[in-house]
Amino acid sequence: MSGLDQGKMQLSGRGVACVRGGREVFAGLDFAAVSGEAVAVMGRNGSGKTSLLRLIAGLLIPAGGTIVLDGGDAEMTLPEQCHYLGHRDALKPALSVEENLAFWADFLGGERFDAAASLTAVGLDHAAHLPAAFLSAGQRRRLSLARLLTVRRRIWLLDEPTTALDVAGQDMFGGLMREHLARGGLIIAATHAPLGIESRELRIGGAT
Amino acid sequence: MTALSALIRRDIRIALRVGGGALIGVLFFLTVVVLMPFAVGPDLALLSRLGPAILWLGALLASLLTLDRLFMADHEDGSLDLITMSRTPLELACAAKALAHWLAAGLPLIVATPVLGLLLNLDMVATGAVALTLLAGTPALTFTGMIGAGLAVTLHRGGLLMAVLVLPLSIPVLIFGVAASQAAIVGPMTFGAPFSILCALSLVSLVVGPFAAAASLRHGLD
Amino acid sequence: MSLIDLANPTRFLALTARVLPWLAGATVILLAIGLYQSALAPDDYQQGATVKIMFIHVPNAWLSMFVWGVMSIASLGTLVWRHPLADVAAKAAAPIGASFTFLALLTGSLWGRPMWGTYWEWDARLTSVLILFLMYLGLMALWRAVDDPSRAARAAAVLTLVGAINLPIIKFSVDWWNTLHQPASVMRMGGSTLDKSFLIPLLLMAIAFTLLFVTLHLAAMRNEILRRRVRSLQMMQASRVAFSSEVGTGSRQENASTGAA
Numbered sequence: 001m002s003g004l005d006q007g008k009m010q011l012s013g014r015g016v017a018c019v020r021g022g023r024e025v026f027a028g029l030d031f032a033a034v035s036g037e038a039v040a041v042m043g044r045n046g047s048g049k050t051s052l053l054r055l056i057a058g059l060l061i062p063a064g065g066t067i068v069l070d071g072g073d074a075e076m077t078l079p080e081q082c083h084y085l086g087h088r089d090a091l092k093p094a095l096s097v098e099e100n101l102a103f104w105a106d107f108l109g110g111e112r113f114d115a116a117a118s119l120t121a122v123g124l125d126h127a128a129h130l131p132a133a134f135l136s137a138g139q140r141r142r143l144s145l146a147r148l149l150t151v152r153r154r155i156w157l158l159d160e161p162t163t164a165l166d167v168a169g170q171d172m173f174g175g176l177m178r179e180h181l182a183r184g185g186l187i188i189a190a191t192h193a194p195l196g197i198e199s200r201e202l203r204i205g206g207a208t
Numbered sequence: 209m210t211a212l213s214a215l216i217r218r219d220i221r222i223a224l225r226v227g228g229g230a231l232i233g234v235l236f237f238l239t240v241v242v243l244m245p246f247a248v249g250p251d252l253a254l255l256s257r258l259g260p261a262i263l264w265l266g267a268l269l270a271s272l273l274t275l276d277r278l279f280m281a282d283h284e285d286g287s288l289d290l291i292t293m294s295r296t297p298l299e300l301a302c303a304a305k306a307l308a309h310w311l312a313a314g315l316p317l318i319v320a321t322p323v324l325g326l327l328l329n330l331d332m333v334a335t336g337a338v339a340l341t342l343l344a345g346t347p348a349l350t351f352t353g354m355i356g357a358g359l360a361v362t363l364h365r366g367g368l369l370m371a372v373l374v375l376p377l378s379i380p381v382l383i384f385g386v387a388a389s390q391a392a393i394v395g396p397m398t399f400g401a402p403f404s405i406l407c408a409l410s411l412v413s414l415v416v417g418p419f420a421a422a423a424s425l426r427h428g429l430d
Numbered sequence: 431m432s433l434i435d436l437a438n439p440t441r442f443l444a445l446t447a448r449v450l451p452w453l454a455g456a457t458v459i460l461l462a463i464g465l466y467q468s469a470l471a472p473d474d475y476q477q478g479a480t481v482k483i484m485f486i487h488v489p490n491a492w493l494s495m496f497v498w499g500v501m502s503i504a505s506l507g508t509l510v511w512r513h514p515l516a517d518v519a520a521k522a523a524a525p526i527g528a529s530f531t532f533l534a535l536l537t538g539s540l541w542g543r544p545m546w547g548t549y550w551e552w553d554a555r556l557t558s559v560l561i562l563f564l565m566y567l568g569l570m571a572l573w574r575a576v577d578d579p580s581r582a583a584r585a586a587a588v589l590t591l592v593g594a595i596n597l598p599i600i601k602f603s604v605d606w607w608n609t610l611h612q613p614a615s616v617m618r619m620g621g622s623t624l625d626k627s628f629l630i631p632l633l634l635m636a637i638a639f640t641l642l643f644v645t646l647h648l649a650a651m652r653n654e655i656l657r658r659r660v661r662s663l664q665m666m667q668a669s670r671v672a673f674s675s676e677v678g679t680g681s682r683q684e685n686a687s688t689g690a691a
Contacts, residue, residue: 021578023665059289079293088286094225095218106214108294355592362585363576373568373589376561377596380603387610397610405606409599416595423509424588 009035009071009154011056011078011186017064018051025051027064031202035071035154038177038187038199047205049190050087053157056188057084072154082155083148089140090147093133097124100132101146108151118149123172137164145173148180156180158189162196170196211296212304219308233274233313234320240266241324252329259328260338260389264382266324267317267342271349272374274313276366278305278357279425288361288425298426303418306354314346337392337399341406345385348410351417352377358421381409438514439655446648453645460638467631480544485631487537489639490530491555494562495597497527497643501569502594505587515651517583518658520590521573522650526643528566534559554608558601565593579658 010032017027025048033039041049054060056067058079069078091100101115119125122142127135135143141164148156156177162170174196177187181197189195244262248254255262282288282305291301318339325335356374360366388402468485501523507516538556539549550556569586576582 021580023669054289057289057293059292076295080295082293084289084293086286086289088284088289090286090290092218092222092285092287094222099218099221103214103218104290107211107218107296108290109211355588359572359585359589362581362588363572365575369568369571369575372564372571376564376568376600377592379561380596380599383603383607387607412599416592420588420592424585 009069009184009186011067011069011155011188013056013065013067015065016052016055016062016067018048018055018060019063020051020060024063026204029065029204033186033188033200035184035186036181038181038189038195038197039202040195040199041188041190041202041204042192043203043205049204050159052204053084053086053159053188053190056155057082057157059084069155078155081153082157083151083153084157084159085144085148085161086159089144091132091135091140091143093131096129096131097135097143098128100143101150104147105150111152113150113152115146115150118146119143121149121172121176122146123169138166138169141165142169142172145176149176154185156185156187156189158187158191160191161189162191162193211294212300215291215296215301215304216308216311219305220312223308223312231316233270234316236273237266237270237317237320238324240269241327244328256329256331256334259325259330259334260341260393261386262328263321263324263338263342264345264386264389267321267346268349268375268378268382270317271314271346272353272356272371272378275309275350275353275357276360276370278309278354279361279421280357280366283361292426298422299418302354302358302421302425303351303414306350306417306421309354310347310350314350317346318342334389334393337389340392341385341388341403344403344410345381345406348381348406348413349378351410351413352381354417355420355424358424362424381406381413384409439518442515443652443655446652450645450648450652453641453648457638457641457645460634460641464631464634464638467634471627471631478544480541481628483537483541485635487534487541488632489636490534490537491559492636493639493643494527494531494534494559496640497523497530498562498566498590498594498597500647501527501590505590508583508587509591517579517587518651518654519647520583520586521579522654523647524566524569524573524586526646526650528563528570530639530643531559531563531566535563552608554605557608558604561600561604562597565597569593579661 011034012030012032014030015027016029016031018025018029025046029052031039041052043049051060055062056078058077067078069081072078072081090104092103095103097119098115101119105112105115116125116128119128122145124139124142124146127139132140132143141161145161162173165173177195177197181187187199189199241262244258245255248258279288279302282291292298294301321339321342322335325338330338353374355377356370359373360370363369384402384406387397388399388406391397391402392399464485468482471482471485473479473481501520504516504520504523507513508520535556538559542551542553542556543549546553569589572586572589573582576585
């Protein structure tokens, strides 16, 4: 069991530095987030919001500092407990909506929740059999969100999650995030726009 | 295991549905073989002597050219990020992807070999020998080529550069593949020696390929 | 890399600045002695004066493999230990190794002209060296193809190590292929008559050429380090220009200026 309702959990970074292509993006960054909390990472373009999420996800190596998770599943690494929702949707246009979702559920493993219910939750139940190629940008984003619901992981790393979503979609997404936090989840989101839920602000790369 | 089989099933399904990988590879193979008589002349005796070499070269080029995008597509749509983050070791995921590619693009080449053998005036034994050596040798081509596919993602470059980097590495496979088929057709060597070396090359690349590809993919993502 | 990481290379620059003149001097002296000894060596009764090409060819052939070995160790340094100098070493070695390999090919083919009556014979050794040369060129193309040195370093390191695993296999296959197609050709370069009068100058030349490589390599590494410094200074300048045109980017500017100081 993934035990989403385990005790408290804290994700913290100390003196984290990031160098990309020979350029120092940020250095000496400290942050902390506890379960049940959403952190909105703010900063102007190029300040390293995406880089920070990718550092936490283990997709980039920090040039300095450490990122640790206390109180998570001791048998799994930090990236294995994270969902990463990036700019790109990780969807295959040749596969149907259902197949896309089923693949990630099979591949990511862990406790599975009803894929059909997740599709209903994001409002895509009517398109389950259609190829993902037919989806609009907003619908693709909704399908990516369904992945976060079908495979339960406690930490969500979201990169501009609300782009491409219409107002109704943003409301729906706000509800999903609130549910996730209520279950003891943790959200770190890089964003320009307000996140739509109660969140703590983390500013990087100087003032905007 | 479910993770790996899910990955293999997905890749094969995409390859078959899009019709890009598998069918175009076979079509390329066919085209290369058809070009040969125009280059060397329609001399059937000469063609049957060169037959195994032509088929091997065609298969080599076809499998390397289709490999170019093995990881690139997953990188572009962000799937590779999630694969890297998952509990499945990246080496195994790479191996699964290469296996899926071989099943979808390598096997059809071998199935097409008898037809192409006809065009090159190869008899049953010769065609069988070439098909058998391709069956044993194309995994080595796929698993060597996947190193290039991994580098292509790290470098954000594919195409010609990758071919230049990977082709020298596949020389041993070509040597023993052609030698084994020639041995079966005209002798004087025994078929067994080069064939078992060919199998050994495939086994070595089965180990080296995934590790090298994973090493260049890991942290090379940005 | 940021300027903090250049602390180690700075020490390297200081050290090599002192060592290089001595190395260069030793190389010149050894090369002079080696060449003189080679000139004194007697002609071969079969090959005549052509055999003297060997005094150049063999050291070059030896270095063509030795340099790949050096690059492999440097690649391990990049992938495993993440040493800041490792990818500099690997990058600087590639063109030098390619040059030695080319000289080995050239001298081999010049030697082959009177021996075989043709400049190129698909001889097992020459063919292996040719493939090695192709691999060097591929590696150099890879370094040049990518702008970001740290990303190119990873890819080049993987390719170098795969090459190191593959080279013995390629050598073995080419030898096997050669005996398959030319069972009559038993002529080997160098021959089996390694007389003392031949061996001593050969050894001297091998040592001299190895020293030549070390000298060239250290010098090339210095150049590469300096080139990277220029690059990171230029990037800092670029970002300073970019950010000073915006409003309220105080912290970034401070970072850049303290870094450059």
